[in-house]
Amino acid sequence: MTHAACWNPGAETIDAHTLARHTLNQLRQQVDYVLARSPFYQQKLGAAGRTTADLKQLEAFSEFPFTEKAELRESQLATPPFGAHLACDPQDVRRVYSTSGTTGRPTYIGLTTRDIASWREAAVRSFWCAGLRPEHRVPVVVSPFVVAASYADAFETIGTCIPVGVNMTDRLIDAFRFAKANAMLCTSSYPLHFAQALASRDIDPRSLGLKVIFGGGEPGASIPWVRQQIEDTFGCRLMEVSGNGDYCAMAWAECEHRIGMHFMAQGIIHPELIDPDTGAPVKIEDGARGELVCTSLQRESQPLLRFRTRDHVEVTHTRCHCGRTGFGIRIIGRTDDMLIVRGVNVYPSAVRDVIASFAPATNGVMEIQLHKAPPEGWEPPVHIKVEHDPQAADAAGLKAAIEARLREKLIFRADIELVPPLALPRYEYKAQLVKKCWLA
Numbered sequence: 502m503t504h505a506a507c508w509n510p511g512a513e514t515i516d517a518h519t520l521a522r523h524t525l526n527q528l529r530q531q532v533d534y535v536l537a538r539s540p541f542y543q544q545k546l547g548a549a550g551r552t553t554a555d556l557k558q559l560e561a562f563s564e565f566p567f568t569e570k571a572e573l574r575e576s577q578l579a580t581p582p583f584g585a586h587l588a589c590d591p592q593d594v595r596r597v598y599s600t601s602g603t604t605g606r607p608t609y610i611g612l613t614t615r616d617i618a619s620w621r622e623a624a625v626r627s628f629w630c631a632g633l634r635p636e637h638r639v640p641v642v643v644s645p646f647v648v649a650a651s652y653a654d655a656f657e658t659i660g661t662c663i664p665v666g667v668n669m670t671d672r673l674i675d676a677f678r679f680a681k682a683n684a685m686l687c688t689s690s691y692p693l694h695f696a697q698a699l700a701s702r703d704i705d706p707r708s709l710g711l712k713v714i715f716g717g718g719e720p721g722a723s724i725p726w727v728r729q730q731i732e733d734t735f736g737c738r739l740m741e742v743s744g745n746g747d748y749c750a751m752a753w754a755e756c757e758h759r760i761g762m763h764f765m766a767q768g769i770i771h772p773e774l775i776d777p778d779t780g781a782p783v784k785i786e787d788g789a790r791g792e793l794v795c796t797s798l799q800r801e802s803q804p805l806l807r808f809r810t811r812d813h814v815e816v817t818h819t820r821c822h823c824g825r826t827g828f829g830i831r832i833i834g835r836t837d838d839m840l841i842v843r844g845v846n847v848y849p850s851a852v853r854d855v856i857a858s859f860a861p862a863t864n865g866v867m868e869i870q871l872h873k874a875p876p877e878g879w880e881p882p883v884h885i886k887v888e889h890d891p892q893a894a895d896a897a898g899l900k901a902a903i904e905a906r907l908r909e910k911l912i913f914r915a916d917i918e919l920v921p922p923l924a925l926p927r928y929e930y931k932a933q934l935v936k937k938c939w940l941a
């Protein structure tokens with residue numbers, strides 16, 4: 502395969518030495534920018550005693566402090582709507598995305614015109630790498646919580662975008678039947694649900710004419726039996742892609758060799774691996790494992806330095822026959838307890854907060870029951886045991902009310918099981934909100 506197969510060969514086949522030099526220059530500019538414009542980083546870098554002058558070589562960046570998602574959330578609560586990490590004029594924010602947060606209150610991610618363009622570039626490279634071509638018409642079946650507009654940008658740049666949304670099965674089927682869709686973007690677990698929906702309507706999945714599914718948001722696409730089952734059911738290819746609403750909508754994609762997702766966002770973000778326990782840098786080489794940490798290199802709205810993604814990854818390769826030089830990863834899981842239910846992040850502490858809001862009918866003590874290992878264990882309805890006071894509320898009404906509020910606030914479907922007070926275990930230090938029943 503030749504380099505012409507890349508969307509942007511200059512970026513995607515850049516040699517390591519040139520990339521490191523270029524990244525160092527960009528990092529210096531990004532650090533200068535946040536020190537001039539972001540109160541959040543003025544405070545953080547000031548406290549750590551770090552300035553642009555410390556960046557004499559790329560390795561020195563590992564001495565800079567991390568940015569945690571919780572800090573961004575707190576910053577946004579204290580300085581709404583965008584937080585003290587906003588580094589541009591609020592009027593220059595042209596697009597706003599939201600992600601679900603631990604409190605059930607979303608966090609807002611703003612993009613300027615230039616930010617939209619750089620995220621589009623990363624998404625276009627990624628989808629092209631994963632096989633998107635001009636003849637593809639792509640229904641977008643992802644939740645509005647995630648960065649669907651950046652994906653739509655990429656589809657419109659290369660092929661044809663057909664926005665559909667989640668829980669719109671009949672509209673999706675119509676897109677294939679009448680708009681001649683032939684590809685699909687969805688979470689990795691969605692295709693098998695879609696197959697069930699088709700079966701209940703007596704439609705053969707292979708009759709849709711689906712050529713390629715771009716799956717992400719969940720580890721499923723990289724699990725061989727899940728991939729095989731989806732490809733056999735639809736008679737198509739399933740390609741894994743990945744990104745994140747905080748650092749870049751789409752930055753990782755498999756090429757036709759499918760040995761791991763290539764890093765695709767050269768010049769837009771700088772990825773690092775760290776030991777999640779010590780924070781020490783982990784060298785990027787075949788087989789290395791660690792938490793992914795990402796830094797924006799040219800972001801105007803909310804630049805992030807050393808953002809801890811909580812994605813635990815393994816490096817699958819550092820060379821590939823396709824000619825792309827971006828190293829490959831496979832996502833092993835999350836470094837915290839978060840559930841990903843149909844592509845929506847669900848934090849157990851947020852679930853507890855919603856349940857606690859029903860006091861005095863509940864006392865806030867709950868336990869999420871995962872009956873299988875994720876990603877299967879995250880399948881809705883999520884089974885949750887909740888302690889309740891039988892005197893304070895009628896059980897059927899309370900169960901329905903909690904399920905409805907979880908669905909409304911945290912966008913996932915739960916199956917609440919009410920249990921008597923003191924039925925669930927108590928913890929002295931940190932409550933274990935998730936029970937891994939298959940280990941019990």
Ligand SMILES: [Zn+2]
Binds near residue numbers: 758821822823824825
């Ligand atoms: Zn490749």
